[in-house]
Amino acid sequence: MSELFFSRARLRPGHERLGPILFPDNPAARMGTTHRLVWSMFPRELSERPFLYRENAPSHAAGPTARCELMVLSRLAPDDAEGLFDIETKVFAPVLRAGQHLRFSLRANPTTQKSETDADGRRKSRRYDVVMAALKSVEKGAARAEARPGLIQTAGLDWLKRQGERAGFRLPDPESVRIDGYEQFDVDPENRRATRGRRAVHSRLEFEGTLEVTEPQAFLRQMTEGFGRARAFGHGLMLIRRG
Template sequence: MIYLSRVRLSRDPQVAALDALLDPAQGGARADAHHRLIWSLFAGDPTAERDFLWRAEGEGAFIVQSVCPPQTSPLFEPPEIREHAPDLRPGDRLSYLLRANATRDLRGEKRNRVDIVMHRLHGLPKADRNARRLDLAAEAASEWMAGQGARAGFEALRTQVQHYQTLTLPGHRGKRRGEPRFGILDLTGEIAVTDPKAFLAKLAQGFGRAKGFGCGLMLIRRA
């Protein structure tokens, strides 16, 4: 059993006074702050590993998928919680939303993991990258979703890129060259379920990497 919850930062003035800390403007710092915030809903065992996925919806709202229901927290309004157990059959068509850090492994003398969009952009002259950015992102995302589906029990029927951005990981200091960055794709589209058991298992685990920074949660509904 997994749970899907909607949570929102408390409107209490004491919490609102911390807005610059809880919801900073800089993207990488914001993702890090939000991750720590969501952890407060599952506090208890300091040795526990993360078993939840989350997605920022803006204006202090988040959607959280978790193995255990979130606790109450003075930083949040009472969470809206429901059980999330889709009843799926082969051939079911689903619309989805997915925020993903999509990567692939390049195999050579040394295994190297790359962001699928950055990898394509690096092959272009810098002057051409902005103009080709979304087209290359769409091509890369379609291939990536096809690969995900082959391993996770679905066929990707349609993949659309809503947005692509890169974030610098918090704590980096120094020149931009070599800074730890990762890309985030906001995807929407339609899939057809081929293996419900495999798909539901992957749905619980999440898709792609950087799950601690708000990626990986796929939201689905009947198409």
């Protein structure tokens, strides 16, 4: 596996007033601007995205400056030619072993694929976020609102367990994993990508807890590739530390 870099980028002192512009309040707009900001730290001639990233609010900041930190895992060391950010970069080379317990934090766009029959009787595959897929079986109204918190937990946990089966980790205490922050975003407010009246929407969940590494190489490989979808827009980067 090629060398990896983990970087933390913060707005430089004196640039704090740019926070509301670079990190606007509208979630879809913020995903778009942070995506472009991170891309600006890498060579323009690249044909493939060499990074995962996550926008984080530093605990010591408040107001506009609370949206001024980016964490980036990349195959190339980032460079801010525009001088907007202070970037701290180190080689990412965790020493992992089977049976090791790690604390983790993950912001992801978890989805599942379902086969459906269209109006012409043809079977087609459609992708749903895991919470909406679970809610489809619950009658709309008060029952759905009541079921929603529980389904966020169970659907999110099932998705994370499946990720672990493929990615070399397990959850030693699944019930202790915290899952929240369920939000849906209209990623196409101008409706340019709508298909048959369906808007371009994606969702996210926040996961925090403890995992056990079962296959170190598989786990590190998946960390590099990211978890879930919408990885180009601030999802899929798993942060780990020793428990």
